[in-house]
Structure formats: C-alpha cells, structure tokens
Amino acid sequence: MDAATSDRETRSMLLNVGPSHPAMHGVIRMVLELEGETIIKCDVEIGYLHRAFEKSCENSTWTQCIPYTDRLNYVSPLINNFGYCAAVEQLLGIEITERAKYIRVAMSEISRITDHLTCIGASAMELGAMTVFLYLMKAREFLYEIVEEVTGARLTISYGRIGGVKADLPDGCADQIEAALVRVEGEIAEADKLLTRNRIFVDRMRGIGVLARADALSYGITGPMGRASGIDYDVRKASPYFAYDRMDFEVPVGSAGDNYDRYLVRMEEMRQSIRITRQAMKEMPGGAVNVDSQGRVVESFQLVDQAKLGRTAGLIDVRTTVDPTLGGSERPFLRRVMPDDKRVVLPAKEDTYSNIEGLMNHFKIIMDSHGIRPPRGEAYFAVEGANGELGFYVVSDGRDRPYRVRCRPPCFFAMAGLHKMLEGYMMADMVPTFGSVNMIAGELDR
Amino acid sequence: MAEVSGDSPGFFTSKLAAAVGWARKYSIFQYPFVTACCGMEYMATAAGHYDMDRFGAGLPRFSPRQADVLFVVGTISHKMAPVLQRVYEQMCEPKWVVAFGVCTCTGGFYDNYATVQGIDTIVPVDLYIPGCPPRPEAVLDGLMKLQAKIENQKQEV
Numbered sequence: 001m002d003a004a005t006s007d008r009e010t011r012s013m014l015l016n017v018g019p020s021h022p023a024m025h026g027v028i029r030m031v032l033e034l035e036g037e038t039i040i041k042c043d044v045e046i047g048y049l050h051r052a053f054e055k056s057c058e059n060s061t062w063t064q065c066i067p068y069t070d071r072l073n074y075v076s077p078l079i080n081n082f083g084y085c086a087a088v089e090q091l092l093g094i095e096i097t098e099r100a101k102y103i104r105v106a107m108s109e110i111s112r113i114t115d116h117l118t119c120i121g122a123s124a125m126e127l128g129a130m131t132v133f134l135y136l137m138k139a140r141e142f143l144y145e146i147v148e149e150v151t152g153a154r155l156t157i158s159y160g161r162i163g164g165v166k167a168d169l170p171d172g173c174a175d176q177i178e179a180a181l182v183r184v185e186g187e188i189a190e191a192d193k194l195l196t197r198n199r200i201f202v203d204r205m206r207g208i209g210v211l212a213r214a215d216a217l218s219y220g221i222t223g224p225m226g227r228a229s230g231i232d233y234d235v236r237k238a239s240p241y242f243a244y245d246r247m248d249f250e251v252p253v254g255s256a257g258d259n260y261d262r263y264l265v266r267m268e269e270m271r272q273s274i275r276i277t278r279q280a281m282k283e284m285p286g287g288a289v290n291v292d293s294q295g296r297v298v299e300s301f302q303l304v305d306q307a308k309l310g311r312t313a314g315l316i317d318v319r320t321t322v323d324p325t326l327g328g329s330e331r332p333f334l335r336r337v338m339p340d341d342k343r344v345v346l347p348a349k350e351d352t353y354s355n356i357e358g359l360m361n362h363f364k365i366i367m368d369s370h371g372i373r374p375p376r377g378e379a380y381f382a383v384e385g386a387n388g389e390l391g392f393y394v395v396s397d398g399r400d401r402p403y404r405v406r407c408r409p410p411c412f413f414a415m416a417g418l419h420k421m422l423e424g425y426m427m428a429d430m431v432p433t434f435g436s437v438n439m440i441a442g443e444l445d446r
Numbered sequence: 447m448a449e450v451s452g453d454s455p456g457f458f459t460s461k462l463a464a465a466v467g468w469a470r471k472y473s474i475f476q477y478p479f480v481t482a483c484c485g486m487e488y489m490a491t492a493a494g495h496y497d498m499d500r501f502g503a504g505l506p507r508f509s510p511r512q513a514d515v516l517f518v519v520g521t522i523s524h525k526m527a528p529v530l531q532r533v534y535e536q537m538c539e540p541k542w543v544v545a546f547g548v549c550t551c552t553g554g555f556y557d558n559y560a561t562v563q564g565i566d567t568i569v570p571v572d573l574y575i576p577g578c579p580p581r582p583e584a585v586l587d588g589l590m591k592l593q594a595k596i597e598n599q600k601q602e603v
Contacts, residue, residue: 025485048526049523056556156578441482442483
C-alpha cells in the first residue's frame with residue numbers, strides 16, 4: 001500500500017456460505033471473512049443435522065441402536081453397523097465366527113468403495129466434471145446391487161447384528177461380487193483417465209487446501225485426509241480387527257496434504273479395497289453356500305402346527321421355508337455367521353417355530369426389558385471408517401438399554417481443522433477443498 | 447395475473463391451460479434441498495442408472511429463484527427449519543414442494559427433540575414420497591404423480 005491509499009479505510013467482507021449451498025453435500029455453515037477474493041478467516045458452524053443419536057440410543061435396546069448407526073455415515077453404513085456391533089461384542093466378550101469376520105471385511109470394503117466413489121464423483125461434479133460424476137454413480141450402482149442382494153436394502157441396511165451379521169451371503173454372491181468389482185474397476189480407470197492428468201482438475205487441486213502433517217495430528221484427523229498429509233495411520237493396520245490381519249493390502253500415504261493428494265489417496269484406497277474384497281471372498285471359510293438339506297423342507301406354519309401339538313421330537317433337524325425377508329437366517333446358515341451364544345443371538349427360525357426352547361430364547365431376546373444385557377462396564381472399539389477412525393464407546397449399566405453410546409465421528413475432527421485448509425486460499429478454492437474433506441453431516445452432527 | 451381457466455372456460459382458454467400444464471409438467475426445475483441420507487438416493491435417481499432426465503426433471507437449479515419444485519431431501523432439524531422456510535419463500539410461483547423420505551413426511555424414526563415432525567408443519571407440501579430412504583423407483587413414481595398433479599391443476603399464467 002503506498003502513501004496515497006494508506007489512509008483509506010479497508011474493510012473485509014463477511015460472507016455467509018450455507019447451510020444450504022450447492023457446493024455442499026451436507027449441511028454446514030461457514031462464515032468467511034474475505035479480503036478481495038482471499039479467505040482470511042473462516043468460522044465453521046455445525047449442528048444442522050443433529051438428530052439426537054445418543055439420546056435415541058439410550059431409549060432403545062442394544063439391537064434397536066443398529067438402525068441409528070446406519071444413518072450416521074449414510075454413504076458407508078455397513079462400516080458403522082459393524083463398528084457398533086463390534087463394540088458391544090467387546091463389552092459382552094463374544095468372539096464372532098470366522099465366516100462372519102470375512103463377511104464383515106468384504107462388506108466393509110464394498111461400503112468404503114461406495115463412499116470414495118461418491119466423494120470423488122461429487123467433488124468432480126462441483127468442479128464441472130459432470131461426466132465423472134455419472135460414471136462413478138454408475139459404478140456405485142453396481143455395488144448397491146450387491147449390497148441389496150446381501151442385506152435386502154440399498155442404503156439403510158442394518159445388516160450387522162451383535163454376534164455376527166443378519167444372514168449369510170446369498171447363493172452365487174461371490175460371482176456377483178466379482179462381476180461388480182470388475183465393472184467398478186473399469187469405471188475407476190475411466191475416472192482416473194479423465195481426472196488424474198487433467199490440466200483443469202490438477203490446477204484446481206494441487207497445492208490447494210494444504211493441511212500440514214502437524215496440524216492434522218493436532219486436530220486428530222485420521223483416514224484418507226490424515227494419510228494425504230503424511231500420517232501413516234490406518235486402524236486396519238495399526239490395530240487389526242475382524243480378519244484384516246490376514247489381508248494383504250497397502251495403505252497409501254501422501255505427502256503434500258493438498259486436495260490432489262487426498263484425491264490420489266482415495267483413488268488408491270478404492271483399488272486396495274477391491275483387492276481386500278477379492279481376498280476376503282476367496283479365503284472366506286465355509287465356501288459357497290450350498291446346504292445339504294437333510295430331512296424334509298416344510299412350510300413354517302406346518303411346523304408351528306406340529307409344535308403346538310407337541311410333536312417336536314422329529315422336528316429338531318427339519319428345515320423350514322421361512323419368509324423370504326429372513327432368507328439366510330435358517331439354521332444351517334445362521335450357525336455359520338453367528339456364534340453359539342444364546343444370550344445375544346436369536347435362534348434359527350426353525351427352532352423358534354418348532355420347539356419351546358427356541359421360542360423362549362427368541363422371546364428372551366426380543367421382549368422388552370429382557371433382551372441383550374451386557375455386563376456393567378464400558379468398551380471402545382474403533383474401525384477404519386471411510387473418513388478415518390470411527391469409534392464407538394458404549395457404556396452398559398447392566399440393563400437391556402445402553403447407558404450411553406458415543407460415536408467418534410471422523411468428520412468432526414476434520415471440520416475442526418477445516419479453517420486451516422481454507423484460510424489464505426481463494427474463495428473459489430473452497431469448493432474443491434470442502435469436496436475433498438468429504439464431510440458427512442449425519443456423523444458430524446449425529 | 448390473468449387466469450386461464452375460469453369458472454366456465456372457453457375453447458381457447460381451456461386449450462391454453464392444457465398446453466401450459468403439459469409444458470410445465472415436462473420442465474421441472476428442481477431445487478434439491480439435500481440434508482441427509484436421502485441425498486444418496488436422490489443422487490442415484492438423478493444419475494444415469496435411473497435418469498430423472500427422462501421426465502424433464504434433469505436439471506437441478508441451486509438457486510431457489512430459478513426453481514419450480516423444492517425437493518426436501520432428508521431430515522429437517524429444528525435448527526434447519528428456518529432455512530428451509532426461507533428457501534421456500536424465495537421461490538417464485540408457481541411452485542411445488544416434494545417431501546422426499548419419511549423424515550420429511552412425518553419425522554420418521556427420529557421421533558425426538560431435534561427433528562421437525564414432518565415439514566408440512568412449516569411449508570405446504572404437494573407430494574409425499576415415503577421410504578427410509580425411498581428407492582429410486584419410488585422417487586420416479588412420485589415424480590410422475592407430481593407431473594399429473596401439475597398437469598391437472600388450475601394453471602395460472
């Protein structure tokens with residue numbers, strides 16, 4: 001500023017961005033202080049999607065909390081499900097079956113791919129690359145078809161159960177997953193060609209939104225963001241859970257901590273997730289699901305009639321056809337994916353229908369104020385969510401309802417450090433930076 | 447504003463109303479007010495697989511002043527409610543509101559202190575698409591119902 005202009009008053013401009021803004025795939029408000037087009041200060045306000053997760057969980061039974069966890073990070077709900085279930089299992093001291101572990105690994109990784117696809121697709125769209133968005137949404141649709149086949153729903157799946165998973169994988173699932181992965185690989189390669197060396201994309205991403213390693217550490221930022229800043233931390237490697245210790249995969253680590261590195265880390269993570277899913281499907285114990293149906297297959301209502309008449313002696317090994325929505329929760333399947341722990345695991349449908357022990361077991365778990373009752377105590381279990389360390393801290397006072405369910409959402413810490421990535425950059429850089437952070441309001445505000 | 451269809455519409459006015467209705471139903475410019483989980487299914491419906499563009503609703507406008515239909519996609523908390531109301535008020539007539547997902551219809555399973563128990567308590571709603579979240583097929587069905595509603599209502603030009 002020279003002498004002629006120095007006595008002029010200069011004022012910065014306050015600009016309110018959000019909570020409803022086109023460049024926001026989530027509700028958050030930022031108050032930006034601008035000098036020209038440069039952001040000199042950024043205030044982040046959160047809480048627009050507070051849905052009382054903790055309070056709702058305290059009013060539900062341990063099993064009823066599972067649907068709430070679906071909706072924390074709705075882009076990768078399976079990981080949330082399994083994280084919560086694993087925390088409660090730790091509290092109860094349950095070891096899940098090997099097959100359930102592998103199913104959880106495979107489904108978590110599929111979920112991670114859908115999350116990264118959405119993140120990259122949406123942030124590319126915000127930079128004008130609509131084609132990439134359409135390609136990656138197409139890829140996500142292939143995976144949603146798998147998720148639907150396995151869990152019965154596309155998005156809010158509630159597939160995890162305390163003690164395992166809802167049901168076994170359907171027939172022919174391995175081939176379907178493989179076919180979907182091949183197609184997804186193709187779409188990722190396509191997006192890679194369109195973006196990675198695209199001059200416009202690189203110019204908007206490289207050197208923008210830099211998060212220094214020290215800042216990332218001090219804000220507790222984990223996951224792809226932390227790794228892009230050079231923190232070599234991945235819960236799957238640092239404290240392996242489920243069957244991750246047997247999986248062969250690499251954790252990509254960036255160095256610059258800018259948007260471009262975050263993009264590259266996510267792209268590589270998707271490839272690694274495909275690798276893990278393939279391994280998990282290949283090494284899954286129990287092999288393909290083809291059950292030797294010894295004995296008759298009867299309709300469930302006939303089974304109930306027989307049992308009511310007391311003719312239960314011959315019914316122990318009878319298989320019944322159950323409602324299609326319960327597919328995979330019949331006895332031979334359930335034994336594979338759930339441990340033999342009557343405290344937490346619903347009996348197979350055949351047992352519920354055919355003998356009094358099964359029926360009582362069923363009601364003891366379902367009925368109000370009976371249910372699953374973990375011993376008094378607390379447990380923390382962390383899984384690698386799509387955005388970083390996703391932890392569940394559960395406290396039990398010995399009742400059938402949680403005393404507290406606290407979620408450590410990875411986004412929350414990223415939002416705390418968001419101003420570090422925005423201040424000093426241009427207003428327009430907010431769009432790619434915010435996109436690469438992949439804020440999910442559901443888990444941020446809970 | 448001149449009303450095209452009065453109490454006893456003449457030949458031209460009724461034909462004009464039909465033409466306007468037909469045109470309006472195929473040029474839905476939507477404002478996706480995306481807050482939560484349903485946004486994922488909204489994206490899936492808008493993208494190539496289900497292709498909302500087939501119904502003339504392929505171009506989301508992110509300014510309420512350019513939009514005809516307000517898609518409220520996802521849970522509305524009490525903190526978000528004034529924002530939704532303001533966005534609705536900024537839209538020009540004629541305008542329609544779609545409640546996408548059960549949270550916007552009734553509050554859904556978020557029956558608690560934080561959530562608005564149905565957005566029809568704060569803005570008028572033309573169409574409800576329940577589901578948690580609704581499948582893309584359900585969204586397309588809802589869109590067709592909205593088209594029918596737009597076509598058959600009294601047209602003001």
